[in-house]
Amino acid sequence: xxxxxxxxxxxxxxxxxxxxxxxxxxxxxxxxxxxxxxxxxxxxxxxxxxxxxxxxxxxxxxxxxxxxxxxxxxxxxxxxxxxxxxxxxxxxxxxxxxxxxxxxxxxxxxxxxxxxxxxxxxxxxxxxxxxxxxxxxxxxxxxxxxxxxxxxxxxxxxxxxxxxxxxxxxxxxxxxxxxxxxxxxxxxxxxxxxxxxxxx
Numbered sequence: 001x002x003x004x005x006x007x008x009x010x011x012x013x014x015x016x017x018x019x020x021x022x023x024x025x026x027x028x029x030x031x032x033x034x035x036x037x038x039x040x041x042x043x044x045x046x047x048x049x050x051x052x053x054x055x056x057x058x059x060x061x062x063x064x065x066x067x068x069x070x071x072x073x074x075x076x077x078x079x080x081x082x083x084x085x086x087x088x089x090x091x092x093x094x095x096x097x098x099x100x101x102x103x104x105x106x107x108x109x110x111x112x113x114x115x116x117x118x119x120x121x122x123x124x125x126x127x128x129x130x131x132x133x134x135x136x137x138x139x140x141x142x143x144x145x146x147x148x149x150x151x152x153x154x155x156x157x158x159x160x161x162x163x164x165x166x167x168x169x170x171x172x173x174x175x176x177x178x179x180x181x182x183x184x185x186x187x188x189x190x191x192x193x194x195x196x197x198x199x200x
Contacts, residue, residue: 009051012043013051015041015042015043016041016043016048016058017058017106018041019040019041020037020059021062021106021108022040022105022109023037024109024110024117025108025109032055034048034054059117062106063110063119063123066107067123067124070096071127073095073099074095074127074131075131076095077095089155089182089183089186090179090182090183091179092128092132092159093178093179093182093183094175094176094179096128097166097171097178100163100166101175104167107167108167111167112164121160124160125156128159129152129156132152132155132156155186158182158185158186162182166178
């Protein structure tokens with residue numbers, strides 16, 4: 001009996017969140033009311049309040065749960081025992097894109113166009129930056145040609161640019177191909193990467 005109750009609760013929460021994501025895309029977060037969410041999810045307001053305190057609580061719950069899932073996936077990406085690894089960068093990108101593809105409505109609502117949620121992007125960037133920083137392991141006493149902080153900012157900005165392009169354009173490349181092309185750009189620079197692709 002308890003199992004059926006749990007499944008019903010799970011379905012209700014999924015309906016609420018699906019309605020919430022769709023409404024963010026359509027109206028923007030600020031314009032959404034609890035009644036809008038209830039109507040779209042085909043529940044009454046009281047049912048909404050059984051699961052969430054208010055609209056900010058719903059947003060925070062959605063953000064935290066999805067980003068925790070993303071963080072768990074990214075943590076599993078292998079790290080090179082040597083210096084910063086291009087293959088690790090490619091693996092992280094592919095992992096992130098695959099996670100996004102399974103939750104595309106949510107990520108579109110959080111990251112795209114005028115209705116995006118800025119706090120979400122900042123938290124997502126932090127997860128990626130922490131992982132890339134983890135992969136930074138220069139040899140002891142070796143001269144460093146580039147500021148570590150500058151390099152990380154550059155890579156995270158480029159990384160998020162690819163992610164947003166990929167979502168906005170309806171996943172135009174498979175996750176593994178987008179990740180491979182991104183790693184080629186980082187490895188060779190954009191001009192050489194473009195000419196190398198053309199020759200291939």
